Each structure stands twice: as structure tokens, then as C-alpha cells.
Amino acid sequence: MLEILKNHIGKIVPLTDQEFGFVASLFTAKSYKKGQFLFQEGEHLSRHYFICKGLLKLVYTDSDAREHIVGFAMEDWWESDFEAFYTQQKTSMSLICLENTDVLYITLENYKKLCGTLPKIEHFFLEKAYFGFIAAQKRILSTLTSNTKERYYQLIERYPALVQRVPKSQLAAYLGVSRETLSRLSR
Amino acid sequence: MLEILKNHIGKIVPLTDQEFGFVASLFTAKSYKKGQFLFQEGEHLSRHYFICKGLLKLVYTDSDAREHIVGFAMEDWWESDFEAFYTQQKTSMSLICLENTDVLYITLENYKKLCGTLPKIEHFFLEKAYFGFIAAQKRILSTLTSNTKERYYQLIERYPALVQRVPKSQLAAYLGVSRETLSRLSR
DNA sequence: AACCAAGTGTGATATACATCACTCTATAAT
DNA sequence: ATTATAGAGTGATGTATATCACACTTGGTT
Numbered sequence: 103m104l105e106i107l108k109n110h111i112g113k114i115v116p117l118t119d120q121e122f123g124f125v126a127s128l129f130t131a132k133s134y135k136k137g138q139f140l141f142q143e144g145e146h147l148s149r150h151y152f153i154c155k156g157l158l159k160l161v162y163t164d165s166d167a168r169e170h171i172v173g174f175a176m177e178d179w180w181e182s183d184f185e186a187f188y189t190q191q192k193t194s195m196s197l198i199c200l201e202n203t204d205v206l207y208i209t210l211e212n213y214k215k216l217c218g219t220l221p222k223i224e225h226f227f228l229e230k231a232y233f234g235f236i237a238a239q240k241r242i243l244s245t246l247t248s249n250t251k252e253r254y255y256q257l258i259e260r261y262p263a264l265v266q267r268v269p270k271s272q273l274a275a276y277l278g279v280s281r282e283t284l285s286r287l288s289r
Numbered sequence: 290m291l292e293i294l295k296n297h298i299g300k301i302v303p304l305t306d307q308e309f310g311f312v313a314s315l316f317t318a319k320s321y322k323k324g325q326f327l328f329q330e331g332e333h334l335s336r337h338y339f340i341c342k343g344l345l346k347l348v349y350t351d352s353d354a355r356e357h358i359v360g361f362a363m364e365d366w367w368e369s370d371f372e373a374f375y376t377q378q379k380t381s382m383s384l385i386c387l388e389n390t391d392v393l394y395i396t397l398e399n400y401k402k403l404c405g406t407l408p409k410i411e412h413f414f415l416e417k418a419y420f421g422f423i424a425a426q427k428r429i430l431s432t433l434t435s436n437t438k439e440r441y442y443q444l445i446e447r448y449p450a451l452v453q454r455v456p457k458s459q460l461a462a463y464l465g466v467s468r469e470t471l472s473r474l475s476r
Numbered sequence: 477a478a479c480c481a482a483g484t485g486t487g488a489t490a491t492a493c494a495t496c497a498c499t500c501t502a503t504a505a506t
Numbered sequence: 507a508t509t510a511t512a513g514a515g516t517g518a519t520g521t522a523t524a525t526c527a528c529a530c531t532t533g534g535t536t
Contacts, residue, residue: 170433231418238425246357
């Protein structure tokens with residue numbers, strides 16, 4: 103699993119073996135089964151997750167117990183409740199496995215140590231943050247400019263592998279429409 | 290105007306006078322009148338803007354010539370078409386003054402020089418990027434969980450000063466509803 | 477073989493919102 | 507003083523989507 107992380111980081115900031123040895127020493131591997139929670143709404147959260155294998159959903163559950171999917175995460179993605187992690191508040195969302203999943207996680211303490219020691223890694227996370235922000239802005243723009251059908255086809259185009267692996271009811275919860283409406287789209 | 294920037298950065302990473310002198314040498318001041326474009330869809334963009342005074346909208350215009358407001362920017366905010374700036378593609382959006390506006394801008398070249406020289410500043414931008422991402426994610430969640438009326442009141446609660454200064458038709462273009470629907474909300 | 481749960485499709489009805497058309501007001505321009 | 511213009515309110519109507527109810531398929535479990 104560490105090899106996956108090394109390749110992933112190396113695409114943006116190449117690291118020497120020694121540097122990566124330090125990075126690796128700050129991560130912990132863990133596996134989860136389909137249906138398990140990595141964290142749950144209202145908990146304290148001290149981990150940022152890198153997904154080596156598997157598929158997850160980041161979920162907000164509203165007062166009527168409806169699930170809204172803030173995002174999916176699969177191989178080579180980072181995920182967490184970022185506000186809760188970074189500002190050390192209680193989580194407002196849950197991270198749940200849609201498939202059996204292997205992750206590497208880093209604690210906030212180690213994250214700070216890492217960025218303080220290796221500026222290259224801070225640059226790596228900055229780049230990740232920029233592209234996360236850009237992707238979020240595109241999703242907002244998509245809801246402003248497009249109807250449900252268009253948004254669904256944009257999703258297929260943008261993340262074809264994801265759409266194959268996720269039930270349509272879950273895609274509906276991501277797009278913000280009912281599963282019935284999504285089911286009727288192609289007519 | 291430089292004093293505003295110094296205070297702004299200093300809230301996250303305190304700088305010595307010498308350090309800030311270097312920062313300041315890489316920014317350029319410029320003023321715009323209400324209605325002017327800082328940049329326009331389809332242009333090349335090499336500047337990242339810090340708003341010292343004024344109010345702007347970041348706009349995407351669709352194929353039917355409808356304006357969709359991706360975001361507003363006012364005092365103490367940073368704005369640009371971030372993807373275009375950072376990856377040096379053509380802009381897909383326009384940045385337009387809603388009031389007379391004073392900005393400080395930094396070019397991509399100077400931005401890279403700055404981050405390469407002063408790791409503290411890279412940390413500053415990382416923090417800005419994180420909070421930008423968190424805010425975008427909250428806006429997405431707001432569209433998933435809430436109806437128009439709720440989203441409008443969330444906007445008022447979150448940015449009361451902004452709502453005072455922006456015409457309701459523009460708020461409608463930000464919320465993604467027609468101005469008529471926004472006008473009928475309170476009934 | 478029988479049963480159960482998850483995922484999906486679809487009909488009927490209700491509702492939120494868009495759209496078009498018109499009006500009114502306040503402010504700026506002539 | 508008169509005329510534009512921007513912003514905002516509102517009535518009538520059409521449409522996209524939510525909601526409720528039920529049926530069907532599939533793969534796993536007893």
C-alpha cells in the first residue's frame with residue numbers, strides 16, 4: 103500500500119527514498135468492510151484518509167434522516183471531513199464504505215509534523231487543495247447551469263468508472279434528485 | 290492598500306517587515322469602476338486578485354447568454370478564475386465590478402517566486418485553499434439539503450453585509466433561481 | 477426450493493419553480 | 507421638468523421534479 107502512496111505523491115513532488123521513508127513512518131494502514139463507517143457524524147476526527155483500494159461515500163444525514171452524498175472517494179483519492187479534521191471540531195458528516203476498502207491514514211499531529219519538516223509535502227497538499235476547490239466550484243456551476251439529465255451525463259463523462267460501481271440510488275443522492283427521477287431520465 | 294494586505298496575511302502567518310517588503314514588491318495596485326471587467330471569459334489570465342475595497346462578481350455566461358454567479362468577492366477576499374490562473378488555460382468565467390473596486394494583484398510568475406522563497410506564504414495560501422474548499426462544499430451541501438427559501442436565509446445569515454450591497458436579481462443568479470421566485474419567497 | 481433484501485422501474489398526483497407579461501418605484505440623464 | 511433605466515413585485519400558466527404506491531428482478535441466505 104505504501105508503494106501506491108509513493109507513486110501518488112511522486113506524480114506531483116518527487117521524493118527521495120529517505121524522504122519517503124519519513125513520510126511512510128507517519129501513516130497507518132487499515133482495512134474496512136463494505137458498510138463500515140470510517141467515522142460517523144458527531145464524532146471527533148483526527149485522521150485524514152488516503153484510499154489505496156475500495157470505494158466510499160461521504161454522507162450528510164439531515165434531520166429527516168435523509169442521506170445526502172457530499173462526495174465519493176475511490177483509489178488514489180484523499181477523503182475526510184476536512185473542516186472537522188483541520189479545525190478539530192466534531193464531524194458533521196460520515197464516511198462509509200460502499201466496498202471493502204484499504205486506506206492509509208495520517209493523524210493531524212503527524213500531518214503538522216510532516217508539513218513542518220518537508221515543505222515539498224505542504225506544496226503537494228496545496229496542489230490537492232486547489233484541485234479540490236476547482237472541482238467543487240465546477241460542481242456548483244453544474245447545478246447552476248444544467249438540469250438533472252445534463253448533470254447526470256456530465257457525471258458519467260467525468261467519472262465513468264465511478265458510475266459503474268455505484269448504485270443509481272446513490273448517484274441520485276449525489277446529484278440531489280430522487281431515485282425515481284433519475285430512473286426516468288432516459289425517456 | 291499594502292497595509293490591508295499585511296494585516297490580512299499577518300492574521301495567519303506573521304511576517305517581519307523585511308519579509309513583507311519582499312511580498313509587497315511582488316504585488317501591483319489597480320483600481321476599477323463599477324461595471325468594468327477585471328478579466329473576461331476566453332481571455333488568458335495571469336493575475337490573482339486581492340480585493341482591498343469594493344465588490345465583484347465571478348460570472349459564468351452560458352450558451353443562452355444567461356449569467357450564473359459562481360461567487361462574490363469583497364474586502365479581504367481573494368478572487369480569480371483559479372483553474373485558468375493556476376493551469377494557464379483560457380478563462381471560462383468573467384470577473385466584474387459591482388462597485389468601484391481597488392485591488393492588489395500578483396502574477397503567476399511572482400506567485401511562484403513568492404511561494405518558492407517564503408514557505409510561510411505557501412502555508413498561508415494552503416490555509417486559504419482549505420477554507421475555500423470547505424466553503425464550496427458547504428454551498429454544495431446547502432443545495433442538496435435545502436429549498437430556495439432556506440438557502441436564501443442561510444445566505445443572509447452567512448454573509449449579511451453582502452446581501453445589503455448586492456441587488457436581489459444578482460443574489461438569485463447566485464442561488465440558482467429566477468429573480469421572480471426570490472421576490473415571492475417571503476409569502 | 478423457498479425466502480428475503482437491495483436495487484430498480486413506473487404510474488398517479490401534488491408542488492415548487494420557471495417563464496412571460498405587465499406594473500410600479502426610485503434614481504440618473506437629458 | 508421630462509425621460510430613460512435599473513430594480514423589484516406580482517398574476518397566470520406550463521413544466522420538472524418530489525412523493526407515494528406498487529411491481530419486478532437478482533443474488534444471497536436459510
